[in-house]
Structure formats: C-alpha cells, structure tokens
Amino acid sequence: MLVCCPVSYELSHLEALEAESIFIIREVAAELDRPVLLFSGGKDSAVMLHLAVKAFAPAPLPFPLMHVDTGHNFPEVLQYRDTRVAELGARLIVASVQEAIDGGRVAEEKGPRASRNRAQTVPLLEAIEKHQFNAVFGGARRDEEKARAKERVFSFRDEFGQWDPKNQRPELWSLYNARHRRGEHLRVFPLSNWTELDIWQYIDQEKVALPSIYYSHRREVFRRDGMLMAWSPFLQMLPGEEVITAEVRFRTVGDMTCTACVESSATTVEQVVNEIRASRVTERGASRADDKFSETAMEDRKREGYF
Amino acid sequence: MELLRFATAGSVDDGKSTLIGRLLYDTKSILEDQLAAVERTSRARGDEYVNLALLLDGLKAEREQGITIDVAYRYFSTVKRKFIIADTPGHLQYTRNMVTGASTADLALILVDARKGVLEQTRRHAFIASLLRVPHLVLCINKMDLVGFDQAVFDNIREEFRQFSMKLDVQDLSFIPISALGGDNVVSRSDKMPWYEGPTLLHHLENVHIASDRNLIHVRFPVQSVIRPMSAKYHDYRAYAGQVLGGVLRPGDEVMVMPSGFTTRIRDIDLAGKSLTEAFPPMSVNVSLAEELDISRGDMLCRPGNPPTSGQDIDAMVCWLSETTTLQPGARLAIKHTTRMARAKINQLHYRLDVNTLHRDGDSTQLKLNEIGRVTLRTTVPLFFDEYQRNRYTGSFILIDEATNATVGAGMINGPAA
Numbered sequence: 001m002l003v004c005c006p007v008s009y010e011l012s013h014l015e016a017l018e019a020e021s022i023f024i025i026r027e028v029a030a031e032l033d034r035p036v037l038l039f040s041g042g043k044d045s046a047v048m049l050h051l052a053v054k055a056f057a058p059a060p061l062p063f064p065l066m067h068v069d070t071g072h073n074f075p076e077v078l079q080y081r082d083t084r085v086a087e088l089g090a091r092l093i094v095a096s097v098q099e100a101i102d103g104g105r106v107a108e109e110k111g112p113r114a115s116r117n118r119a120q121t122v123p124l125l126e127a128i129e130k131h132q133f134n135a136v137f138g139g140a141r142r143d144e145e146k147a148r149a150k151e152r153v154f155s156f157r158d159e160f161g162q163w164d165p166k167n168q169r170p171e172l173w174s175l176y177n178a179r180h181r182r183g184e185h186l187r188v189f190p191l192s193n194w195t196e197l198d199i200w201q202y203i204d205q206e207k208v209a210l211p212s213i214y215y216s217h218r219r220e221v222f223r224r225d226g227m228l229m230a231w232s233p234f235l236q237m238l239p240g241e242e243v244i245t246a247e248v249r250f251r252t253v254g255d256m257t258c259t260a261c262v263e264s265s266a267t268t269v270e271q272v273v274n275e276i277r278a279s280r281v282t283e284r285g286a287s288r289a290d291d292k293f294s295e296t297a298m299e300d301r302k303r304e305g306y307f
Numbered sequence: 308m309e310l311l312r313f314a315t316a317g318s319v320d321d322g323k324s325t326l327i328g329r330l331l332y333d334t335k336s337i338l339e340d341q342l343a344a345v346e347r348t349s350r351a352r353g354d355e356y357v358n359l360a361l362l363l364d365g366l367k368a369e370r371e372q373g374i375t376i377d378v379a380y381r382y383f384s385t386v387k388r389k390f391i392i393a394d395t396p397g398h399l400q401y402t403r404n405m406v407t408g409a410s411t412a413d414l415a416l417i418l419v420d421a422r423k424g425v426l427e428q429t430r431r432h433a434f435i436a437s438l439l440r441v442p443h444l445v446l447c448i449n450k451m452d453l454v455g456f457d458q459a460v461f462d463n464i465r466e467e468f469r470q471f472s473m474k475l476d477v478q479d480l481s482f483i484p485i486s487a488l489g490g491d492n493v494v495s496r497s498d499k500m501p502w503y504e505g506p507t508l509l510h511h512l513e514n515v516h517i518a519s520d521r522n523l524i525h526v527r528f529p530v531q532s533v534i535r536p537m538s539a540k541y542h543d544y545r546a547y548a549g550q551v552l553g554g555v556l557r558p559g560d561e562v563m564v565m566p567s568g569f570t571t572r573i574r575d576i577d578l579a580g581k582s583l584t585e586a587f588p589p590m591s592v593n594v595s596l597a598e599e600l601d602i603s604r605g606d607m608l609c610r611p612g613n614p615p616t617s618g619q620d621i622d623a624m625v626c627w628l629s630e631t632t633t634l635q636p637g638a639r640l641a642i643k644h645t646t647r648m649a650r651a652k653i654n655q656l657h658y659r660l661d662v663n664t665l666h667r668d669g670d671s672t673q674l675k676l677n678e679i680g681r682v683t684l685r686t687t688v689p690l691f692f693d694e695y696q697r698n699r700y701t702g703s704f705i706l707i708d709e710a711t712n713a714t715v716g717a718g719m720i721n722g723p724a725a
Contacts, residue, residue, distance in 0.1 A: 009555070009587045010518050013310040013389040022578075022591040023531070023550045030532045030604055030646070054579040055591070058544055059536040143382045150377045168377065169714045170403055170628045172410040174550070175643050175705045179712035193391055195382045285340030 014202050021048075021190040022055040023174060024153060028135045028188050029055075029062050031178040035135035035188075036093070036128075038307065039065040039084075041077040042253040043210055044139030046084070047199055048191055050208050052137070053088065064091035066136075068124050070116040071098040072234040072256040080211040095127035112236035115258040121305045125161040134185045135178070138307045143195045144284055147299035153192050159183040161305030187307075196251075196283050197276050204269040216249045216267045227260035251283040308384070311517060314393040314408035314441065316432040317418030322449045326418065326487035327381060327394060330509065333494035336383035378404045387513040402662060402677035403628045405432060406717055409439040410703070413517045416445045416508075421454045421484075425467045431662045433468070437475040438624065438679070438719065440699055442520040444472075445481045447508060451500065452486040458502040474665060476696070479515075483508050521588045522698045526554030526562070527615060528608040529645035529691075529701075534593055546577070546593035547602060552645065552700040553693075554610065555587045556594065563611040564602055565691045570611050572597040588700075605647035607691045615691040615701055620724035622683050624660075624695075625706070627674040629715035632708065634674040634682070640715065641707040642686060650687045651706065654724075657681040683724040695719035 011019070028035050037052055039045045049065070056062055067081060085092045097116050100106040100123045109115060128136060142149045152168050154176045169177055178186060191199070203210065220231040222241045229235060231243050235257050248261040249272070266272045298306075317323035331337045381392040393408030395401065409415055415436035419429055429446075436444055446468055454460045461484045472480060483492055484503050491497030494509045506514070531549045556562075556573060563570045574597045576583045578590075586592045594608065609615060627634045634653060642651040659671035659680040674680045695702030706716030 008518055009521070009523055010309060011590070013308045013384075016310040016589065019550060019589050019591040023589075026531045026548050026591070027646075055548070056534060057579040058538075058541045059534050060538075142380045146379075149379045149381065165377070170407045170717070171714075172407050172705055172717045173700060173703045174411075175703065177643065177705065177707055177712070177714045179641070179707055181712065193380070193382070195384075195389075197384070198389070280339045282338045282340055285338065 014198065014205060017194055017198060018051065018054075018202070020174075020193065021051045024176070024188065024190040025052050025055045025137070027176050028137070028178065028186075032135040032186070034131070034133050035063040035137065036066045036131065036133045037061075037063060037137040038139065039067055039081065039092070040139075040253065041067070041081040041084075041211055042139070043199055043203065043214060044141065044191055046208055046210055047194075047202055048137060048139045049084065049088075050206060051190060061088060061090050064093055066093040066095060066127060066133075068095045068120045068127075069097060070120060070255040070257075071096065072116055072232070074211065074213055074230075074250075074253065074256060076213045077211045077253055080209070084209075093127060093131065095123040097123050099123070100126070112238050114236075115255055117255050117258045118301060118304075118306070120255075120307075121161075121301070124307070125305050128161065128185060129183075134180060136185060136187050138187050138189050139191050140189050140307060141194050141196070141199075142189075142192050144282075145298045147296070147302055151189065151192070151302075153189055154178060155187040155189065156180065157185050157187055157305065161185075163187075163302045163305070165299065165303070197273070200269065200273045200276055204273060211253065213250045213253065213261075215272070216247050216264045218245055219248050219261065220244070221246050221248060221261065224260075228262065229260050230256060232256045308387065308389055309517070310389050310391065311414065311512060311515075312391045312393065312412050313414040313416055313512065314395055314405070314412040314436075315416045315418070316395055316405050316408075316436075317428075321418035321420050322487045323394075323418050326447065326449065326485070326493065327392060329487045329490055329493050330392075331381065331383050333490060334383050334385055334509070378408045385509070385513060390512065402431070402435065402626065402679075405435050406439060406626045406628075409436055409441050410699075410717070412436075412439075412441045413520060414443040414445060414512070414515060415441040416447060419446060419448050419464060419468075421448050421450045421460050421464065424464050425471065427663045429468070430471055433472060433477070434475060434662055434665065437472075437477050440476075440696055440719075442517070443479045443481075443515050444477050445483060445508070445511060448482065448484045449487050451484045451491060451497075452489055456484075456486075456491075456497075456499045458500070461503070481505070481511060483511065522553040523555055523587060524553070525613055525615070525693065525698065526556060526560075526608070526610045527552040527645075527693070527698060527701050528554075528556060528562075528594060529647070530602055530604055530606045530608070531646050532604055533602070544595070545599070546575075546595040547608070548591075548593050549608075549646070550591045551586050551588045553588060553698050555585055556592075556608075557585045558582075561611055562596070562608045563614060564600055565607040565609060565614060565617060566689060567600065567602075567606075569598075569600050571600060605645075607645065609691075615693050616723055617689045617691050618723045619686045619689050620654075620683065621686065621690065621692065622681070622721040622724045623704070623718040624679060624721065625674065625682050625719075626679045626717045627676060627715065628717060629708065629713060630676050631711075632715060634680070634706075634716060635672065639709070641709050642684075642690075642704050642718075643707065644690045644692065644704040645701060647688070647690060649690065650709075651684045653682055653684050655683045657683070681721070682718075685724075692720050694722050 249264040395408040658667040
C-alpha cells in the first residue's frame with residue numbers, strides 16, 4: 001500500500017534558531033537608529049555577521065562593525081577580520097585598548113598573568129559614547145556561562161554602561177522592548193539560544209568562513225593551569241614553563257593572553273563537530289583563563305559594562 | 308532535529324533543580340569542568356551529596372541567598388531534539404517569571420512532591436500555563452522513592468489534579484511518576500514502578516507532537532521593515548521583511564494588506580537571494596508583491612477572506628510585572644503588539660483574578676506586581692489582532708511605562724471590547 005506522508009511544516013533546530021536571530025536583528029534595525037555589531041573575528045561573531053547579512057540581503061548591512069582591539073591579536077584573526085570587512089564593503093570601527101592605556105584611561109595589568117581582557121570595557125564604552133550607538137550586537141550565548149544564562153536578548157544598559165541583573169526587563173513572546181533614554185543603550189544578543197554545537201553545525205551548513213586557527217595547526221605552546229597557552233611576546237613565562245610544539249586548534253578566540261587552545265587534529269568543520277560532540281569540557285573551561293578567577297568573574301565583568 | 312521549548316515550574320523543595328540537573332546529567336549535557344565547580348561548591352557548603360541544583364544558580368545574590376530570582380535558560384539536546392528550558396522560580400512573588408517563561412513554551416512541566424500532593428502552588432502554575440496557552444502540560448509526580456513507589460499515591464494525585472484541571476483550558480495533559488534524585492523515569496525507565504506503563508519524561512519530551520501547535524490556517528505576516536537595496540544591481544527589488552506568525556504563504560497567493568485593505572498577489576518569497584516555494588511559522592523571510600503598494604512597518608499581510616480583527620478597543624487579560632507601579636483605570640502606557648507601537652489607555656479593570664482560587668474579585672481597583680486581571684483598553688491606532696487562544700503571537704502585547712521605559716504588563720487578548 002502506498003502511504004503518502006502529510007506535509008509536515010517542520011523546521012530543523014538550525015532553521016528555527018536562524019529565523020529567531022534574523023527576526024531579532026531586524027527588530028533592532030527597525031526600532032533603533034544607531035546600531036553597531038561587535039565583530040572580533042571569533043566564530044560567534046562570524047555567525048552573527050552572517051545572520052545579519054542574510055537579514056537584509058540583497059540590501060547592504062545597515063550598520064557598521066566594531067572591533068574592540070586589545071592589541072594582543074592573533075594575526076590570522078586580524079587578517080580574517082579585514083578580509084570579511086572588505087568582502088562586505090562594511091564600515092569597521094576599531095576601539096583600541098592600547099590607545100586607552102596610552103591615554104592613561106586604563107591601567108595595564110602587570111606580571112606573567114596580565115591580560116587585557118577586562119581592559120576592553122573602557123574603550124568599548126568610550127566608542128559607544130563617541131559614536132552615540134544605542135544598540136550594540138554581541139555574540140554572547142546563554143550556554144556559555146551561568147551569568148549569561150540569565151541575561152535578556154535585549155539587555156538594557158544605563159548611562160554608565162552597567163548591567164543590573166536584578167532589575168532586568170521581562171521578555172515575553174517575541175515582543176522586545178527597545179525603548180531607552182539618550183545616553184543609555186541596549187546590548188542585543190541574537191545568538192542567546194544557540195549552543196557551541198549549534199554554532200558549528202551552522203558553520204558547516206552555511207559554509208561560514210572562519211580564521212584558520214579554529215582548525216588544527218602546529219603551534220608553539222606551553223602548559224599553564226592545565227591549559228595550553230599559545231606562546232607569544234605578550235605573555236611572560238613563569239619559571240618551569242617550557243615551550244613545546246603541538247597540534248592544536250582554538251575553541252574560542254579572544255585576547256592572546258587569556259585564550260588557550262586544545263590539542264586537536266580536526267582540520268575540517270565536520271571533524272570539529274565530532275570533537276565537540278565527544279568533548280567533556282565546556283569551551284570556556286577548556287580555553288578561558290579569564291573565567292577562572294572566581295565563580296562570579298563573568299557576572300562581575302558584565303556589571304561593569306563588559307560584553 | 309526539531310526544537311522544543313519547555314518551561315519548568317516548582318520550587319527547590321519539589322526537586323525542580325535536581326530534576327533539571329538530572330536531565331542535563333543523564334543526557335551528558337553537563338561537562339566535567341561544570342561538574343567539578345559544583346563539587347567544589349558542594350564540598351565547601353558541607354552538602355552530603357553533589358548538589359546538582361547548584362548548576363542552576365547563576366547570580367551572586369542567588370547563591371548567597373539560596374534562591375532563584377530570575378528565569379534562567381538551559382540547553383541540551385538528544386539525537387531527536389534540541390531543548391531549551393526556561394527554568395522559572397516557583398514562589399508566589401515570581402508569577403511574573405513563570406508568565407515570561409511560559410510565553411514561548413511548547414510545553415510546561417510542573418513538579419509535585421508525592422508526599423505533599425496537589426498544592427496551591429501546583430494549581431497556580433497550572434493556571435498560568437493554561438492562561439498562557441502552553442499547548443502541552445506535564446505533571447511530574449516527584450519523590451516517588453519517598454512514598455515507596457506506591458501506585459495509589461500517584462493515582463490519587465492524578466485524580467485530584469484531573470478534577471482541578473477541568474476548570475482550566477488544558478489541551479494535552481500527561482502524568483509521570485518520577486524520582487529525580489534516583490533518576491527513575493527521567494531518562495531511563497524505572498524498574499521500581501512496573502505498574503506505570505507510560506513513557507519516561509525524556510521520551511515524552513522527545514516525542515510529544517508539537518508541529519501542529521502552530522497556526523497554519525490564518526495567514527499573518529506583520530511587516531518588520533521594507534528592504535530596498537538602492538543599488539543598480541537590485542534596482543527593482545522591494546520586499547517586506549518579517550516573520551510568519553500564522554498560515555502558509557506561497558508565491559501567487561492573493562494577500563490583503565492591513566490597514567489599507569488593498570489586495571494583490573505574492574510575487575516572490577526569498578531569504579538572502581534564495582527563492583522559497585512557501586513560508587510558514589516561525590520563518591523569517593522577505594515577501595515581495597506583484598504591485599507597488601504603500602506598506603510600512605506595523606502593517607500586516609493576511610488572506611482577503613480571513614483577516615485579523617482590526618480595532619482600537621480591546622478586551623484582554625493582563626499580568627502586571629512592575630514592582631514600583633500599579634495598573635489602574637485611566638493609566639496611559641505604550642503598547643507593543645506584533646511590530647506595531649502605539650499608546651494605550653486602560654479604560655476599565657473588570658476584575659482581578661486570584662491565581663490560586665480562580666476567584667474573580669470585581670471590587671479591585673488596581674493590579675499590583677504579579678497580579679492578573681481583565682481589562683479593556685483603547686489604543687491610539689488600530690491593532691490587527693486575533694484572540695490569544697487562536698494565535699499566541701498576534702494575540703499578545705506588552706505594556707511599557709513611558710516614563711521609565713520598563714516593560715510593566717503582559718497582555719493576552721480575549722477579543723474586541725464589547
């Protein structure tokens with residue numbers, strides 16, 4: 001007997017996530033006149049940018065990109081950033097941590113564990129104020145970290161850029177409240193409901209280009225706190241630490257001083273997806289020194305105005 | 308792989324956090340570094356066993372006070388589905404959070420302590436789930452280990468809840484006896500309750516049929532923005548960007564534009580240069596029309612014979628969300644409905660509903676935080692709406708305080724005001 005299947009009108013989880021993210025990005029562009037998209041060249045911001053381009057195509061991206069530059073960049077990531085910007089004909093604003101340090105507005109951390117991660121908040125807030133941005137797209141995901149699990153998609157910031165976790169606007173249905181006063185702004189997180197695995201599956205599905213360091217390569221590294229740190233002139237070695245060469249890839253990409261890599265032979269997206277499926281450690285646990293200070297390191301940074 | 312969003316309600320005492328911890332742990336969604344952090348904290352607090360509930364406390368104040376103050380979102384997936392959990396605290400003062408979590412949920416999971424049975428809190432959570440039209444409701448009778456896995460206890464609670472739920476509008480109701488602590492009937496079937504023949508909780512979450520919960524009949528496409536590239540290459544391209552909130556749209560279909568009432572045909576549906584043969588909820592697409600019409604954000608495309616109600620006088624249930632203000636007749640607020648912003652005046656508060664007893668208090672003069680009431684309001688411009696029970700997305704709105712810009716009310720439309 002021939003049984004014909006009914007039309008199901010089902011969406012895959014990636015299609016549903018994409019539809020939600022595009023809706024969010026379009027809401028921002030429709031309701032706020034000065035948005036900007038944070039683009040670090042990392043995989044999450046690469047996916048967010050891909051979604052933003054899809055949201056308005058064939059029209060060009062209706063807002064600029066911003067990179068908060070710690071000065072401690074992976075050269076491969078900077079190159080990727082500039083290539084993407086050129087391909088899209090987008091406008092890129094660079095908010096420089098080095099300039100903020102040179103101008104005496106940020107104190108540089110000292111010592112072998114010094115990082116410019118926390119220092120990014122000052123130039124970020126300065127650039128928001130200078131350009132009068134009232135919506136800042138960030139690629140943060142709720143699965144990344146427990147303070148982020150409680151953040152809204154449209155996350156309100158007061159005139160000091162601060163996040164008040166106990167006083168967040170309720171967010172119902174898909175009705176986002178973008179209202180704010182002059183000087184205040186919204187951080188908007190279109191990838192809130194995506195997980196690391198979703199991001200990689202989407203990169204695979206959509207053939208999103210990424211910086212080469214996300215795939216296996218040989219690199220000079222050293223072991224610290226159970227993580228593999230990339231050797232670079234920006235990072236002082238501690239006694240007993242020694243440089244070795246290993247096959248590695250990065251699971252997250254941030255400041256060179258606080259981003260670790262993992263041993264991996266995955267050279268394709270498919271191999272990376274398989275590794276993540278089998279992984280027993282979160283991406284922040286595996287590769288972020290900045291979250292290891294305390295249980296509430298992320299919440300503390302976010303309150304100050306961090307991404 | 309499909310996406311299922313579910314909201315959980317219950318307090319720490321019901322074992323809600325333990326249940327979520329168990330679901331995440333048994334589906335291997337908790338990774339070693341997260342577990343190590345929980346083990347460290349458990350040890351520091353002197354807990355007897357690793358407290359999976361600690362996985363779910365996000366904010367410093369929550370850990371300090373041992374309470375949950377906000378909706379937290381959790382993610383896990385199996386080979387069948389990806390799940391998004393809106394984990395909402397269960398105390399009375401957090402009705403606001405449960406309403407928030409339930410607003411987007413396909414399924415609500417309510418926990419009952421087998422020793423305590425159906426409590427006021429259970430009834431409140433079930434009522435909110437039905438008010439928010441969450442299509443599927445699951446009552447998990449937890450701590451069966453503490454009642455000797457006794458079928459009679461389960462049957463009594465089921466019967467009592469069934470009686471109560473007849474007063475509610477619940478479309479699909481399931482009962483599952485579990486022990487979150489021991490993992491019985493959560494992910495794997497329990498050998499201690501052979502009398503229970505239904506699915507485990509995870510099996511139910513993986514298989515409950517959700518595709519037909521969306522409205523595929525009444526075409527609703529609120530316009531988010533107009534896409535006009537203004538370039539030589541796409542000189543003639545003009546499309547309306549939006550998310551489909553109801554019905555199925557296909558090229559060639561006749562559509563009517565609200566509020567103008569003009570009709571035309573869909574010329575093309577596309578996204579990022581790729582033409583689509585159809586669009587249905589919740590897809591985000593571009594729709595271009597056969598004729599050039601004056602259409603802007605807040606307008607809506609529908610089928611000519613099947614439009615939404617267009618009106619300025621609306622009868623709705625409102626849940627008040629503000630800690631600092633109350634809702635009173637005469638109040639003027641901003642209102643957001645689909646992609647339309649307007650102002651609204653509260654004309655009348657008909658009654659306040661007691662969420663525990665379902666009693667209607669017709670003498671009340673205001674709604675305070677976490678209170679739910681029936682109001683009529685008038686808007687400055689017409690809204691294009693459906694009854695909330697017909698479409699959750701064209702039947703809902705939020706109210707915004709124009710002085711503080713805070714979201715202060717959540718509304719579910721009953722229909723046009725008489």
